[in-house]
Amino acid sequence: MDVRFLRTEPTMAFPRGRLLAVRGGRLTVLAPDGWDPVGGRADHAEPITREQAEDWCEREGWPSDLLDAVPTP
Template identity: 60%
Template sequence: MLALRDGQLYVLAPDGWTRLGGPAPASSTPLNREDAEDWCEREGWDLHLLDQVPQLTA
């Protein structure tokens, strides 16, 4: 799963969110929160990870 926050792209990895360089893959599909929660449940990921996407600090 990919997440975009503050213009930065992150990928969900087994050890948490990892920052990526470059644009999102052209084959990626946007998800709303409900769909992302459904994906986490289906794949066995902790739903709280959706609230832990890193933020850029000022």
């Protein structure tokens, strides 16, 4: 099942935005304890490529193998 990645708009708490993923229609956010489901929609999030998601992980200090751990609904 394919995964799409998105990045939220920057905020004071998250100056580089947050990393979101959609798999099987389920929206999740990368949190300290892994991928957490998010209710609602990501209307203002920007779609990004897998490579951009890997770059985001590197800048934020997250291991990029988390991108392979997006849960299946």
